[in-house]
Amino acid sequence: MPDQTSEPTTPQLYLQRDQPDGVPPLALTGERTLPDVPEENYWYQRHLIVYEWIRERVGGLKVIDMACGEGYGSSVLAGQAAEVVGVDANPAAHEHARLRYSSPTVRFARDLVETFAEPADAVVFLQTIEHVQNPDEILERFKALTADSGAPAVYVSTPNVLTLAPEGAEKSGNPWHVKEYRPEEFHALCAAHFSSVEVYGLFHARKLAVHEFAIKKLRWDDVHKGLRLTKPFYNWFTPAISVADFTLTADRPLERALDFVAVCRP
Template sequence: MVGEIRHPDSERRATSGKRYFQRNQPPGVPPLELTGERTLPDVPEENYWFRRHLVVYEWVAERCGGLDVVDMACGEGYGCEVLARRAATVVGVDANPEAYEHARLKYTRPGVRFVRELVERYAEPCDAIVFLQTIEHVPDPEAVLRHFRSLLRPGGAVYVSTPNVLTLAPPGAERSDNPFHLREYRPDEFEALCRTVFDHVELYGVFHARKLRLHELALRLGWDALHPRLGLTDAFYRRFVPAISARDFRIARAPLVEALDLLAVLR
């Protein structure tokens, strides 16, 4: 269904009872279960959300060449692997024991290491901090941003992303039904939070591109009403969702009210 793309996977599982695990992991690496708290690679049903996160990691990696980078709340660890393609060193920080162990065993590129710790307590200085799709989970986001600022070397930057509640929540709702989110942000609210701590704030948005943009246009023309009548729903989305790539998203400055996710560069 269209919900296979639009809505958080935790909502689908809550109604279907189906469980999803990573496929085809390297020998000795335990697969993680998709819980809705974090996205994962190697789960075909999750591919839309994984690629939506991945495009931001790739964008940030291009700005971290030769730097010492910390990926806070790194989860499964795939982002550290992406950042390490350009960075001098990458430290992935996560407090979850299963995610930490999985990441430590799976991503062994030289210059990458993982630390099991709360992001509020990790204290090694660095040139850049990456904190993607997590600030909506923390009870005191301003304190977290102040902590990150204290870790930056001169000239460093913090990259923070979060869902845009204007496009994540159902029309007319104040927030989505994701049970893991403590606070969801409009663009102006997110910018105001960042400016309480950082003097320089650049705000970008993540948008659909290529085939996802065509899918958006098809929805406006009535695709949601057509595919169930033709009996195409399952067959179409079983092929469409796994075929989505990071190139089916783009990062741009405006219009932020229409962005899927918001991305701040803080200095």
């Protein structure tokens, strides 16, 4: 996606700020989003709203947060879920999550998405299916993990290649992504494994919607560069973004969505 919220940066220069005592900060590499990095706040809030939306749908359930990364999402889900297990194979991310977020209802397992075997009522797999070589195998595994639940659900999100990549390109420049999906491709992938698939789109709202309009219609990028305001503007604007600046809905064209969120049931 063209950078709409900050100047281009080199992610590895940034470390999480203000971590609790004894919790090692993680470095921003572009592989996963992180809280507590002001320059990353747009992407963090863009992911956080989806975790919060799912949280309201998993009350009283056991949830597996696959590829949980830093762990913040597992902690969010635990606000309503009976039990959350955050699964990630990266040793640094696992150790950080274990130290920062473990609680009576949250624990973390260092394991691969392909091999973690605990059954659950719901599986959450956000912004990761575009990273994998074997999406069909993984979705079948998630279906099997939730097979014994009375109300199984698998939540999967991914960016929209139509708004992430340059126009006409098959993929963005993100080196961690294997395959980026169009709306019909993503729906077909999920529908090949689940009989019920609802796909929602994530869009800009409030000040991000105004900012998007200014870029597209008023050439704001050229204006702030010409006035030499780019750095001061984004130093203020990016940290000020919140979940309220996004909306998740099924009532707008998916071709224009930033991300897709699928709710999959057998």
